[in-house]
Amino acid sequence: MNADWIDLIEKMRQGSVRALSRLVSRVENRDPGWMEAMQQIYPLSGQARLIGITGSPGAGKSTLTNGMARELVSKGFKVGIIAVDPSSPFSGGSLLGDRVRMKDLWDLDEVFIRSMATRGALGGLNQSARDVANLLDAFGKDFVLIETVGVGQDEVEVVRAADLVLVVCVPGQGDGVQALKAGIMEIADIFVVNKADREGAEELFLDIQSMLDMDSNQDKPRPPVLRTTANQNQGLPELVVSVLDLLKSSRHRQAWKKIRIREELIGLLEKQLTGWIKDQWEKDGDLEKAVRQIERRERDPYSIVRERLDHLMQNMRKDDPSGKR
Amino acid sequence: MNADWIDLIEKMRQGSVRALSRLVSRVENRDPGWMEAMQQIYPLSGQARLIGITGSPGAGKSTLTNGMARELVSKGFKVGIIAVDPSSPFSGGSLLGDRVRMKDLWDLDEVFIRSMATRGALGGLNQSARDVANLLDAFGKDFVLIETVGVGQDEVEVVRAADLVLVVCVPGQGDGVQALKAGIMEIADIFVVNKADREGAEELFLDIQSMLDMDSNQDKPRPPVLRTTANQNQGLPELVVSVLDLLKSSRHRQAWKKIRIREELIGLLEKQLTGWIKDQWEKDGDLEKAVRQIERRERDPYSIVRERLDHLMQNMRKDDPSGKR
Numbered sequence: 001m002n003a004d005w006i007d008l009i010e011k012m013r014q015g016s017v018r019a020l021s022r023l024v025s026r027v028e029n030r031d032p033g034w035m036e037a038m039q040q041i042y043p044l045s046g047q048a049r050l051i052g053i054t055g056s057p058g059a060g061k062s063t064l065t066n067g068m069a070r071e072l073v074s075k076g077f078k079v080g081i082i083a084v085d086p087s088s089p090f091s092g093g094s095l096l097g098d099r100v101r102m103k104d105l106w107d108l109d110e111v112f113i114r115s116m117a118t119r120g121a122l123g124g125l126n127q128s129a130r131d132v133a134n135l136l137d138a139f140g141k142d143f144v145l146i147e148t149v150g151v152g153q154d155e156v157e158v159v160r161a162a163d164l165v166l167v168v169c170v171p172g173q174g175d176g177v178q179a180l181k182a183g184i185m186e187i188a189d190i191f192v193v194n195k196a197d198r199e200g201a202e203e204l205f206l207d208i209q210s211m212l213d214m215d216s217n218q219d220k221p222r223p224p225v226l227r228t229t230a231n232q233n234q235g236l237p238e239l240v241v242s243v244l245d246l247l248k249s250s251r252h253r254q255a256w257k258k259i260r261i262r263e264e265l266i267g268l269l270e271k272q273l274t275g276w277i278k279d280q281w282e283k284d285g286d287l288e289k290a291v292r293q294i295e296r297r298e299r300d301p302y303s304i305v306r307e308r309l310d311h312l313m314q315n316m317r318k319d320d321p322s323g324k325r
Numbered sequence: 326m327n328a329d330w331i332d333l334i335e336k337m338r339q340g341s342v343r344a345l346s347r348l349v350s351r352v353e354n355r356d357p358g359w360m361e362a363m364q365q366i367y368p369l370s371g372q373a374r375l376i377g378i379t380g381s382p383g384a385g386k387s388t389l390t391n392g393m394a395r396e397l398v399s400k401g402f403k404v405g406i407i408a409v410d411p412s413s414p415f416s417g418g419s420l421l422g423d424r425v426r427m428k429d430l431w432d433l434d435e436v437f438i439r440s441m442a443t444r445g446a447l448g449g450l451n452q453s454a455r456d457v458a459n460l461l462d463a464f465g466k467d468f469v470l471i472e473t474v475g476v477g478q479d480e481v482e483v484v485r486a487a488d489l490v491l492v493v494c495v496p497g498q499g500d501g502v503q504a505l506k507a508g509i510m511e512i513a514d515i516f517v518v519n520k521a522d523r524e525g526a527e528e529l530f531l532d533i534q535s536m537l538d539m540d541s542n543q544d545k546p547r548p549p550v551l552r553t554t555a556n557q558n559q560g561l562p563e564l565v566v567s568v569l570d571l572l573k574s575s576r577h578r579q580a581w582k583k584i585r586i587r588e589e590l591i592g593l594l595e596k597q598l599t600g601w602i603k604d605q606w607e608k609d610g611d612l613e614k615a616v617r618q619i620e621r622r623e624r625d626p627y628s629i630v631r632e633r634l635d636h637l638m639q640n641m642r643k644d645d646p647s648g649k650r
């Protein structure tokens with residue numbers, strides 16, 4: 001780890017937002033030394049609570065997230081926001097993201113906002129979001145709000161890693177009941193019916209309640225269903241109170257925390273290892289050879305991969321007859 | 326590979342759709358022996374052309390895909406469709422997928438349709454889609470249409486693997502220009518303005534054209550921009566003609582094919598390897614120990630992963646001082 005990293009970490013510890021910003025970028029880019037840097041930074045973390053906010057496009061998640069941030073700041077908390085924009089070439093999400101939102105919250109020093117595109121997250125989207133969350137945590141944030149659209153598996157994984165997950169529904173998208181069907185139920189700690197002033201809001205509210213009535217999962221408490229109209233600042237204080245309450249009593253999250261740590265470890269190892277494996281394969285020229293063979297249809301990818309795999313595994317096993325390490 | 330696999334492969338070779346269906350499921354599920362099975366099947370493939378169809382939700386991709394399938398069938402081709410539904414808990418996509426579409430195309434023996442959810446693709450979404458495409462190819466399909474929503478990085482990766490990529494835009498979503506901005510331009514071989522009878526279609530058409538005018542990428546030919554109204558069967562014959570023409574002359578795709586093979590090899594290896602690495606780590610108990618240490622904040626995940634990584638790599642290197650294999 002070179003002097004640059006040390007300098008940045010030192011400045012971040014002293015409260016420099018700019019240093020924080022640069023650290024986030026460098027860690028996201030996997031600049032050389034990033035792991036050592038995170039190793040230094042990690043012990044500073046451990047205080048922040050992660051709140052995941054997910055919902056379909058157009059559910060008003062950004063407005064809700066900003067509103068929650070304001071509300072938390074008014075209670076004296078420091079807040080970081082990680083907005084995971086769909087990498088969609090169609091939404092163009094993160095292009096505008098930061099700036100539009102900055103404008104909304106620019107006057108609040110206590111809020112740090114970071115947009116992440118889902119494309120090109122070098123460490124994998126999920127891990128990158130965790131790294132950034134760890135950084136914000138180490139910087140002294142009390143809450144990190146991670147907002148992501150509930151489309152695409154990576155995007156959903158991101159919120160699963162939170163201490164508490166809000167699922168935002170809106171009337172008129174016909175998604176209330178389907179959301180519950182398709183597996184979001186297990187990750188939701190709170191349901192938010194946003195745009196509650198719209199037609200159909202009450203129906204959606206009741207739909208969600210009756211789905212919860214039918215849920216037989218006893219591992220976690222029944223999620224409350226709250227109504228908000230985020231763009232009119234309605235229902236946000238109640239929502240934040242509910243969040244704070246649940247965080248106090250989130251016993252079921254203890255088990256979840258272990259799973260999260262496991263996943264983080266495995267994810268980090270895999271990502272690092274596979275980068276190395278690929279480099280090796282390229283370096284020894286076998287990869288190019290294999291590509292040519294497949295192109296000429298002399299061989300198939302499946303047998304080539306099996307061969308390479310056998311080779312790698314044998315090497316690892318040979319060195320370790322005990323199988324213990 | 327047991328007798329079951331051999332039996333299924335034999336029946337598939339004889340043209341059994343049912344056997345094909347079961348093979349697809351078993352390969353998707355990574356049933357033991359799947360790699361050996363694919364190794365047997367792969368040499369049968371190599372004829373089909375892959376067409377990727379992507380666009381924002383609501384762009385009418387399914388209708389367009391079905392229409393293209395009908396058109397191709399009428400020209401005497403055999404067609405497979407892989408519909409990658411967003412795993413969105415909110416869209417509930419693939420729940421209905423197969424059945425609704427089956428109804429539309431049930432009378433066409435020449436079309437095989439398979440929906441894949443993006444969640445829970447054991448081999449990774451991209452690889453799973455390739456496996457299924459290889460199976461359909463081996464079964465004798467001339468064309469495999471892969472349809473996916475352009476949200477989420479995995480979903481976009483899937484179409485990138487195709488021989489030809491159609492990007493579907495519709496008026497009124499304000500996404501025409503943004504699509505081009507955010508990186509879809511490199512992968513689009515044809516732009517389709519669908520729902521061309523709607524207001525704003527002409528504007529969208531011109532927007533796309535002017536974006537293409539500004540594109541300085543000389544590596545590939547300028548993508549044609551076509552108008553369709555898929556639900557009225559308008560413009561589909563012209564679209565299919567254009568697709569067939571482009572496939573004949575897709576010289577730039579040769580280079581791309583190599584990249585695709587490379588990616589497939591690396592993806593397969595990584596996925597298999599990481600499964601093994603995880604199993605090992607769990608088996609030797611070190612993973613649980615590490616989780617506990619992090620939970621108690623005695624250690625950080627980054628240093629643990631670096632340690633484990635060093636260990637794995639040393640083993641691999643030790644066995645191979647030459648670094649050649």
